Amino acid sequence: xxxxxxxxxxxxxxxxxxxxxxxxxxxxxxxxxxxxxxxxxxxxxxxxxxxxxxxxxxxxxxxxxxxxxxxxxxxxxxxxxxxxxxxxxxxxxxxxxxxxxxxxxxxxxxxxxxxxxxxxxxxxxxxxxxxxxxxxxxxxxxxxxxxxxxxxxxxxxxxxxxxxxxxxxxxxxxxxxxxxxxxxxxxxxxxxxxxxxxxxxxxxxxxxxxxxxxxxxxxxxxxxxxxxxxxxxxxxxxxxxxxxxxxxxxxxxxxxxxxxxxxxxxxxxxxxxxxxxxxxxxxxxxxxxxxxxxxxxxxxxxxxxxxxxxxxxxxxxxxxxxxxxxxxxxxxxxxxxxxxxxxxxxxxxxxxxxx
Amino acid sequence: xxxxxxxxxxxxxxxxxxxxxxxxxxxxxxxxxxxxxxxxxxxxxxxxxxxxxxxxxxxxxxxxxxxxxxxxxxxxxxxxxxxxxxxxxxxxxxxxxxxxxxxxxxxxxxxxxxxxxxxxxxxxxxxxxxxxxxxxxxxxxxxxxxxxxxxxxxxxxxxxxxxxxxxxxxxxxxxxxxxxxxxxxxxxxxxxxxxxxxxxxxxxxxxxxxxxxxxxxxxxxxxxxxxxxxxxxxxxxxxxxxxxxxxxxxxxxxxxxxxxxxxxxxxxxxxxxxxxxxxxxxxxxxxxxxxxxxxxxxxxxxxxxxxxxxxxxxxxxxxxxxxxxxxxxxxxxxxxxxxxxxxxxxxxxxxxxxxxxxxxxxxxxxxxxxxxxxxxxx
Numbered sequence: 101x102x103x104x105x106x107x108x109x110x111x112x113x114x115x116x117x118x119x120x121x122x123x124x125x126x127x128x129x130x131x132x133x134x135x136x137x138x139x140x141x142x143x144x145x146x147x148x149x150x151x152x153x154x155x156x157x158x159x160x161x162x163x164x165x166x167x168x169x170x171x172x173x174x175x176x177x178x179x180x181x182x183x184x185x186x187x188x189x190x191x192x193x194x195x196x197x198x199x200x201x202x203x204x205x206x207x208x209x210x211x212x213x214x215x216x217x218x219x220x221x222x223x224x225x226x227x228x229x230x231x232x233x234x235x236x237x238x239x240x241x242x243x244x245x246x247x248x249x250x251x252x253x254x255x256x257x258x259x260x261x262x263x264x265x266x267x268x269x270x271x272x273x274x275x276x277x278x279x280x281x282x283x284x285x286x287x288x289x290x291x292x293x294x295x296x297x298x299x300x301x302x303x304x305x306x307x308x309x310x311x312x313x314x315x316x317x318x319x320x321x322x323x324x325x326x327x328x329x330x331x332x333x334x335x336x337x338x339x340x341x342x343x344x345x346x347x348x349x350x351x352x353x354x355x356x357x358x359x360x361x362x363x364x365x366x367x368x369x370x371x372x373x374x375x376x377x378x379x380x381x382x383x384x385x386x387x388x389x390x391x392x393x394x395x396x397x398x399x400x401x402x403x404x405x406x407x408x409x410x411x412x413x414x415x416x417x418x419x420x421x422x423x424x425x426x427x428x429x430x431x432x433x434x435x436x437x438x439x440x441x442x443x444x445x446x447x448x449x450x451x452x453x454x455x
Numbered sequence: 456x457x458x459x460x461x462x463x464x465x466x467x468x469x470x471x472x473x474x475x476x477x478x479x480x481x482x483x484x485x486x487x488x489x490x491x492x493x494x495x496x497x498x499x500x501x502x503x504x505x506x507x508x509x510x511x512x513x514x515x516x517x518x519x520x521x522x523x524x525x526x527x528x529x530x531x532x533x534x535x536x537x538x539x540x541x542x543x544x545x546x547x548x549x550x551x552x553x554x555x556x557x558x559x560x561x562x563x564x565x566x567x568x569x570x571x572x573x574x575x576x577x578x579x580x581x582x583x584x585x586x587x588x589x590x591x592x593x594x595x596x597x598x599x600x601x602x603x604x605x606x607x608x609x610x611x612x613x614x615x616x617x618x619x620x621x622x623x624x625x626x627x628x629x630x631x632x633x634x635x636x637x638x639x640x641x642x643x644x645x646x647x648x649x650x651x652x653x654x655x656x657x658x659x660x661x662x663x664x665x666x667x668x669x670x671x672x673x674x675x676x677x678x679x680x681x682x683x684x685x686x687x688x689x690x691x692x693x694x695x696x697x698x699x700x701x702x703x704x705x706x707x708x709x710x711x712x713x714x715x716x717x718x719x720x721x722x723x724x725x726x727x728x729x730x731x732x733x734x735x736x737x738x739x740x741x742x743x744x745x746x747x748x749x750x751x752x753x754x755x756x757x758x759x760x761x762x763x764x765x766x767x768x769x770x771x772x773x774x775x776x777x778x779x780x781x782x783x784x785x786x787x788x789x790x791x792x793x794x795x796x797x798x799x800x801x802x803x804x805x806x807x808x809x810x811x812x813x814x815x816x817x818x819x820x821x822x823x824x825x826x827x828x829x830x831x832x833x
Contacts, residue, residue, distance in 0.1 A: 120769075176671060198738075201639050201669035202561060206598040209566045225768070239768045239798055254714020255738075256766040260819060263766070263797065280713055281668075282563050309714055312563040335717035338702070338724045339733070346698040346713025346735040348668060349563075354581065359721075375725060377718050378820060 102229030102274035103249070103294040103301075104192055104218065105168060109233045112137040112157060112166035112190070114173055114181045116148055120196070121172035124237050125151060128170070131240040133233045136164040157188040168192040170226065170235045175199030178222060182208055186217045193285070194235045195221035202348065205283035212285060219285025223348070225255040225277035238275070246271015248384055249295035251288060252307035253280055253314070253347070257335060257377065261307060264381040270388065273301040280347025282311070288318035296326050303329045303387050305380060306371070310336030311350045311357045319365040329387035332366040332373040333380050334359045456665045459502040461544045462679045463643075463661035470634040472627055472645075474658045477546025486527030489545040490520040496548040499526045501533060501540040504683070511535045516548055538683055549659055554647035555614050556580050556591075557628060559635045567595040568635060570602075570628065574614045576647035602632040615650075623656040624648065638676070639669025688751050695747040697736055704729025706826050707752040707761035707790075709745070711736050711770045719764045722819060728827035731758045738769045745778025746785065753788055760791050760830035762822050767798025774800075776807035783811060791829040795822035 111128065115121040116138025125148060129135045135151055137160035144155030154160040157169065169185040171178060171194065178197035185193045193212075200222045212219050220227055226236015231245035242259060244266040252258040255277050262275055273295070278286050288306055295301045304326070308315035315334065322330055337359040339345050341352040352358050363373045374380040458466075464474040476493065479502070480486040490497045501513030508514050513535050515526040523545060533540045554577035562569040573591045575583050583590055592613045596602045607625040615621035627648065635643045644662040651657065670677050682690045685701075692699030698713065702720075706728045710716035713735045720730035732752060736744050752758055765775050779794060795816040796804040808815055816822035 175668065199668045199671075201672075202641060202666050203568075203598070203636050203639055203669065206561065206566060206568065210597060210599050237769055242798070252714070254712060256710075256712030256768060256770075257714030257718050259766045259768055259798065260715055260718070282561060283566055307714070309717060314563075317564060333718075335714050335721060338720040338730055339717055340700065340702065343700045343733075344667075344698075345700060345717055345733055348666075350713060350717070376722055376820065378818070 101298050101300040102232060103291070103298050104220065104227050104274065104276065105229050105233050105235050107232055109168045109192075109235065110134045110136045110164065110166045111168050111170055111235055112139060112160045112164070112185075113151075114139045114157065114169055114171045114185065115177075116140055116151065116153060116172075117143050118172055120237075122148055124170070124172060124196075125149075127237075127240070128234055131234050133235065136160075137166050157184045157190065161188045161190065166190065168235055169194065171195045171197055171222075173197060179204045179208060182219060183211070186212055186215050191217060192235070193217060193219045194224070194226045195219065195279075195285070196224065196226060196237055197221075198223040200281065202281065202283050205281065209283055209285060220276060221279040221281075221284060223281045224279030224284070225258065227274060227276045229274045230272050236277070238277070242266055243275065244269070244271040247273055247300060247302040247388075248305060249273045249291070249298065249301040249303070250275040250305045250307070251291040251295070252277050252305075253309050253349070254307060254335065255280075258307060260377050261305065261333065261380050264378050265305075265384060268381045268385055270381060270384055273298060280309075280349055282349040284349075288314050289321045292318060292321055292326055292330075296328060301328065302391060303331070303384055305384060306330060306332045306366075307380075308332065308334045308362055309347070309350050310334075310339050310345065310352050310359050310362075311347070313357065315362040316365040319369045319371065322371060323369040329391060330371045331380055331383040331387060332363075332371045333377060334362045334366070334373060456667055456670065456676075456680060457504040458663055458665065458676070458679045459504070459544075459681065460500065460661050461502060463663040464658070466634065466638055466663060466676070467631075467658055467661050470630045470637075472630050472634065472658050473656070474661065475547045475549050477544050479542050480527060480545050481531075481542050483524045483528040483531065486543055486545050487520045487524035490517060490523035493545070493547050497523055498544075498546050498548050499523055499530060500544040500546065501530050501535060502542045502544055503535050503538045503540050504681070505536045505538055508535060513540060537685070549649060549657060550652050551647075551649045551659075552652045553650040554659075555624070555649075556583075556644075556646045557624075557631060557648050558642070558644040558646070559631060559640075560642050562595060565595055567598060568632070570594045570596065570610060570632065572610045572614055572628070576649075580646060596632065598636070601636070602629055604629065607632075617654070620650050620654060620656055627656060627658070634663075638663065639666045639673060640664060641666045688754065692734070692747070692751055695744060696741075697734060697744060697748055697751075699748075699751055700733040701755065702730055702732055703757065704731045705757050705759040705830050707731045707734075707755070707758040708764070709734050709736060709748050709752065709761065710764045711738070711766065711775075715764065715766060719762070719819065719823065722823045723762075723827065726820075726824050726827055728823070728830065731755055736770070736775075742774055742778030742781055745775055746782045749779075749782035749786060749788070753786055753790075758790055760793070760826045761788070762826035763792070763794040763796075764819055764822055765794075765796050765798070767796065767801060767804075769799075771799050772796040772801045772804030773807060776804035779813060780807055780811040783813060791826075793822055793825045793829060795819060
């Protein structure tokens, strides 16, 4: 499964004849992505290594049934490229381009919301469902298919953390770089919602950084709706105020958007925050181990409870043994019962707060 | 990008927002001449990229050209929050009967521009927001529709009871919104928006922050860039396609990617060191960028060790290694360098480093701890 991209993903590359576009079209194809079309106005009718090139996205969609677009055009053309993809019926748009003006993105965001189209980015590495498909620029080989969902505002920091996860043999369901700009199409909350509903995902890693309040919003959402274990990391503890730290969105302004605020927000809802990127994998390992232990306990509880039943009628001896088993299984049953109760409690709390 | 008040007023005027007449002076003599030209009492205002100029003594009322001379003489060269004043705005003094506040920023959570108005203008608006938030009226605008006249009127009537001044203010709010969107601003602010005794509404002060990403379509605004001496390294980095922010520590950091660069600085601090800078060499792998990065970092005499933390994706490790080798042979740095290369073409990159006898590290933790140790003995 995974989220946003899967085996049904059919990619059209916008800006396929450019330096980055052609390089990454090849890389995606090599990884196994169905790259079905490219678009460069004026180059329609040509091709790139068997990928047909069209003059417009609309034509590419009509001829190849592309449903996902990856945009590699310069920033000055990126906004037009996003509108073109959305109007052509593309469902998932990944915008890699860096340097898109924020006020343009305000219009794009609100337009796509009306259209119901998913935009990831801009200024992002894209999205990968390891072992299945990738729509973006991340190095495919560092990923491993598995059950951890990763969402991040950064590119190379995500690679670093994914690299550590894979080194520990912890695979990923989907990894998404949502982008470093102040206005982006997909936020943490959108990804958390999808990961919570995705059956392949068992645990979630959220990698945040200074600037804005996306992490605080994510924490509030986790408290209300996410039952899967979440691990966090926040970059920028040493960042000075009022300085843009590379990403357009990574700026502490008016004293808000600091790393300690975000760490506090995560920890307040039971999300442990790693102190170093390497520690993220350790925390995920612990969370998964606890999860598997719980699942195993559930299973044995079911088994041991189920087994003695037919035997129970046979003799008094087995009856007593049944009692024993039931008693043993009780704590596991209890654990099973407490979780939904907890969720209910926090939900009702949230409702109260709303009022 | 920050611009000065006089530049912001030029932009306001181009959108039809009324501002008092004024000109810029680089010397006390020029200030006197401008005051004489205006022929009325003037204000002399320090032009620096910080707030709180008035409290620091950087804004003075001058009844005569001679007063303008003496005040300008005091203000030019003044240090306001670490910035030296190099020029003053000489502008006609305005009589004030009421001061309001109007500002527009992007609400990142709502994904909409938000307009804020308050009848309590002229003072620290952050203090008003903290103490009496009910005195600030907010309105989110749908960026697709743009601001409608009724919305501007609605806001204006919250602050002004006189229909004539409210009408003028509503017009200014509409123009300010157009300015915000069309100039690619990340903030526009009029504090104070004053009403004169004769009933005219005028922007007495002006503040605009411009979105760097929008500057490519405003070459005239790009010319407004004014680099303070302490920002020269940042500016050189920007022109070379790098992001650099200077800090006060002793471990120089060169990293690819903004998130990884911040995480590297944090890790330096975590292991007991102090980062000397934030530096992101960006996604491409041009060896010249690495040379520029080294030049900028070596300029800082506090730096006792330099670390490279590179996770190759689009960036190729061999390109970075070539850049490091080139920079080392060019600058012959006296401080130790330690390099971590992982990802695309790491084997080739490590071979280049070994050949150039540059110390390597396997992981992010190792490169950071090694650099801290090396800085200690240097």
